Amino acid sequence: MTGYSSKNDVATANGKQNGSGNQTVENGSKPTAFTPQGNHASSENNIQCSLTSDEFRAVNLMRQDMYPYEVIQEIADFIVKGSGIRPKIGIICGSGLGSLADIIQNPKVFEYEKIPNFPVSTVEGHAGRLVVGTLEGANVMAMQGRFHFYEGYPLAKCSMPVRVMKLCGVEYLFATNAAGGINPKYAVGDIMLMHDHVNMLGFAGNSPLQGPNDPRFGPRFPALVNSYNKDLINKAIEISKTMGIESSVHVGVYSCLGGPTYETIAELKALRMMGVDAVGMSTVHEVITARHCDMKVFAFSLITNKCSTEYSDKKDDEASHDEVMAVAKNRQKTCCELVSRLVAEIQKTA
Ligand SMILES: O=P(O)(O)O[C@H]1O[C@H](CO)[C@@H](O)[C@H]1O
Ligand SMILES: Nc1nc2[nH]cnc2c(=O)[nH]1
Structure with missing residues (x-):
């Protein structure tokens, strides 16, 4: 592979809600009615919904996006x-690439549930720790577990940790993902350096x-x-050559769908x-958030x-999260080496 050029080729603001998002929630677990705004309702005119207060609190926390x-x-502090x-x-x-955080030296680990106002990971292969x-x-800091739209989190919440990174001092975002290869030239286990989405x-x-913009x-x-x-991207290509994996490294375009379903044949076409x-079902909103606050982005799938874009009855053609995790486990060493070497390159020029 030659050096990459983008020429033809393709590469709360309003402060109304507090951090916990539960200021409108009552204690107790009796079913109560609530308005779409999240206030418990006493009037018959309001939309009725039989959620317990605990369920309401859980939904409210999940939906909080400001x-x-x-x-x-x-x-960040x-x-x-x-x-x-x-x-x-x-x-x-x-997914399945949590070992990228295991190579961090002198790690200080923060479980997501112990970080104030942080969401929790709900997907297998996403441990839910900040290292x-x-x-x-x-x-460095690494999210061993990201947040996806299909988990029920609004996009702003999925990518909120990118802003936390920014306020911690992060200048470079490395976003990695597991993805399905649509390009027929891609094989399972290959790496695609993202140059566009x-x-x-x-x-x-x-x-x-979405929502009010905070110019800070x-x-x-x-x-x-x-x-x-x-x-x-060019540094990663050079590194892939020194690692002897350049034939399985590509530069391409990623797309994020909402999930959690994998795609139909017609969608893939x-x-x-x-x-x-x-x-895949991630990364794009993280990249948007990172670019919004002027971080340099490197991402790979x-x-x-x-x-496959062919109709077939073969079970093998069906994607599964088990397969995703197994392949990621197999290729984690290579991914770790790529990331380490790229970090070393950045550090060299610091
Ligand atoms: O994008 P990451 O988090 O790597 O995970 C990908 O793999 C999961 C599906 O197997 C989805 O969550 C998809 O987004
Ligand atoms: N949407 C989607 N996400 C994935 N994550 C890993 N593989 C896939 C896939 O084929 N489709």
């Missing part, structure tokens, strides 16, 4: 003070930046061309026609399954 700057700052480290590189571990420490001499959730009117993070209308840092090479 994270004022101050709340994110508090989370908690992590920086707790670890004694100001990280420069943030890593998001994809802060050093890698190749660089201060198709934001399918955005097509449907959903964005992590970034502009109202951020541009997304050149979102994926070309220097980092449509995505292929749109120029998508790999498909581990191809965990091939997405």
Whole structure:
């Protein structure tokens, strides 16, 4: 593979809600009625819903999508003070790629549930821990477990930790994912360096930046061309050569769908026609949030399954999370080496 160029090729603001999001919730577990705004209702005119207060609290916490700057700052302070480290590189571990956080030296581990105002991971292969420490001499923090739209979290909440990273001092985001390979040239176990994306959730009117814009993070209308840092892509290509894996490393376009279903054949055909090479259910909203606050982004997909666009009765053609996890486990060493070496490159030029 030659050096990458993008030429033709393709590469709370309002502060109304407090951090816990539960200020309107009563104690007790008797079914109560509530308005769509989240207030418990006493009037017959209001929409009735038989959720217990505990269920209501859980849903309300899940749906909370406004994270004022101050709340994110508090989370960042908690992590920086707790670890004694100001990280420069943030890593998001994809499904089954949690070992990217295990290679961090002198780790200080924060369980998500112990971090104030942090969501919790609900998907197998996403441990739900933030690991802060050093890698190749660089201060890093890694999310061992990300948040997905299909878990019930709004996109702004899924990518809220990227803003936490920013306020911790992170300049570079490394986002990794497990994805289905649509490009027929891709094989299971290959790595696709992302140089662009198709934001399918955005097509449907959903964005992590929806709602009031806080200019302390970034502009109202951020541009997304050149979102994926070309220097980092080129460095990763060079590294893949020294690792002897260049024939299984590609540069391509990722698309995120809402999930949790895998795609139909007709959807895969449509995505292929749109120029998508790999498909998943994450990353795009994290990249949007990172670019909004001016972080440098490097992202790659581990191809965990091939997405056939032919109709067939073969069970083998059906994607499964078990297969995704198994392939990720097999390729984690390679992914760790790629990430470590790229971190070392960044550190060299620091
Ligand atoms: O994108 P990551 O988190 O790596 O996980 C991918 O793998 C899971 C499906 O097997 C989905 O969550 C999809 O997004
Ligand atoms: N949407 C989607 N996500 C995935 N994650 C891993 N493989 C796949 C896939 O084939 N489709």
